[in-house]
Amino acid sequence: MLLNYLKIAWKVLLRRKFFTFISLFGISFTLMIMLVVMAMVNHITGAQAPEKRIDRMLFVSLLNQQLRDGGNMNSPMSAHFIDRYVRTLKTPATVALTSMTSTVTSFANNESLSLDVRYTDGNFWKVTDFEFLDGRPFTGQEVSRADRVCVISEHTARAFFGTTKGVAGRIMELGIYRYRIAGVVPNVPVIRFYSSADVWVPYTLSTSYRTDSRLDGEFIPILLAGPGAEALPAIRAEFAQVMRRVEVPDPKAVKKLSAHADPALASITRQLTNHTTTEDDGMGVFLLGCTVLGLLFMLLPALNLVNLNVTRILERSSEIGVRKAFGASGSALVGQFLVENLVLAGVGGLLGLGLAAGALHLLNGSHFIAYAQFGLSWWAFGWGLVLAVVFGLMSGVYPAWKMSRLHPMDALRGGGSGPQ
Template identity: 40%
Template sequence: MLLNYLKITFAVLKRHPFFTFVSLFGICFTMTVLIVVTAFVDDLASSGYPQPERDRNLYVNRVKLSSDQSQMMSNASLYLIRHYLDQLKTPDKIGFSGLMNTADTYLDDRKVRLYYKYSDANFWDVTRFKVLEGRLYTNEDLRRNEKVIVITNSARDELFGKNQSAVGKTIDLLNNTFRVIGVIQECSIVHFLLYGEVYIPYTFAHINPTDQNLMGPFTVILRAPSAEKVPAMHRELQDMVGRMPVPKDMKTLTIRADGYFETITRIQNSGSESTLQTFYLILATVALSFMLLPAVNLVNLNISRMMERASEIGIRKAFGASSGTLVWQFVTENVILTILGGILAILVSSGILALINGQGWIPGSDLAVNWRIVLYAFGLILFFGLLSGVYPAWRMSRLQIASALKGGE
């Protein structure tokens, strides 16, 4: 019985190539967009290189001072880190880095623009960058004010030639001549809290050591001994904030310490207090709406196609086909179209992600198809495929034989 349905279905799909193309395109396009977008989100949200134990971390990225008339918001200052955050007992390590910026260097009459980031030596402990050559700078290097830097493999290839040794060579950057002491494996630029091509000791960031402002350019990473200790670390931080003196003319002091993905969503939302759950709700709503629109269009397309097949329906009913048999046939056609469209979408998505990785359009990217997301997307596409086929099929199966033979009039 099933084999007969499949034979009839493929015959119908071959006989109506335009409808088949439009249906496959709609399904493939929708699912491809979902797979590619979720690959970006998954790469951003999941624990992996260069922080495989991200669930142990809190990120201090927002310091806010408010009064009745105004508010100020920025990242953390060196004063806040050294005089307050370093006093926390729960974290087993505290590291920080600056904002990602760009600067130009000249080598062999070539201008090369590089992403650079200031950091302290503990930054290498709260991350797990893979050292390909040389070493990372240490607190002793910073104490001695050594002009040393760490670069990524992509910066090394750009500056000195692919896979050429870079340790011991110099780079003129930001009015200083720095010596390369290490090369690390680049991470994806979507991890912009961590990403850089050149990492420079924060001691060259021209920060006034006497400045007691709480706001500055740094993102601080608090690492707990284990994931179970993160809530206690958060409570200790908030208790400390409650005891901190509020600057003159300000009423309240707020210091945000969130998980990685929640920190990212707040940054993208300009520091809004929106929760991570709100972000997921918006993302799910957009995805469902994106899939619902093609489904509605396919309902209309299916109705038009089935009106063209009214005579066929009338003949099959005249030879004893029941309404249930006809509905099952039409639904089978939609299911097969959905499966074919889904397989095509997986192939197209894999090709797009491989192209993005291979061409380096997103520096350091290693995007991959998330098969868990594929299963969810496939289930939703199948649901909407059934939704777009059941109603038209039921409507046409209710036609009287005489009406069907006249073309459904």
């Protein structure tokens, strides 16, 4: 029986090409958008090089100062604050720091280059997982001595020297200073907010490190947890205790200081949802909003399918009347129409997968997001296909049930309101 239903469903889809096209477009386009968005989210927050252990990392992206006049001031931390408070934590396996990127103009082969420079410490290379194409990272001793050394990206190496091999140990000019190159690493996508750059240099070379003793600055601590499920909660709890002991530098102007050690995605949602002063990182609000938007996005093609299914089934009222006159039960008719919708959802899901693969290939080739290479998320595809099937079934249940209740004579006349 099921095989017959599948054969009928396939023939019906081929016979009504316009209905099939509209339905497949709605399902496949919706699934394609979902897969592309999930690929981008995974590239930002997933375990991708050089942050392969991002599930064990916590980031303190903002220091919030609640002012007594009612305002708030949010900024990264100073190196002074990190050295005095964050590096005293006992629970992290490693404490590193990184800065926000700044742009420096340099010249290579008579061409002007705008390079993103990031200040880091020696531990930065311990918490990240860079693959070195040449040379090595700069060490903690070089950082403490404020040596003018740097690590450069593959793109920067090719721009200056035309190769990535034999570059370590050579000298390059960055702004008004000359740096000795310690190593070369692969290009990092710009959407890896805490590690991407064209050039990495010791943070002790930053002017803010030498002159700024304030609590706010340009640096973000990265806390790497050890193995174990309790490691991250323990670090967050200890960091919260340390923050309670931080002295307010200007009690007359500043009422309270707050900062939070968050996973990568939570550090973003905290800023998006403006939860910088509370323990709640805004993840619940963010996920709820994404879920509602996703369901609404999936619901629109489902409602469209309901209308199309009603029209399609009304066109087949004579067929339904003949089948009922020959003894077909209402459940058999409902089953047939549901199988047709399942076939439609399955084909639409496969087309959506193909469209998403093509869209990601074009996005990667366009270099719209520098150095990013997006890949399909099979987890997202599985859930997307399940939702497509569920909405496909929902769009077919009501019209199928309604027509299966018609009296054979009403169905043969092209529809009616009286159930059998």
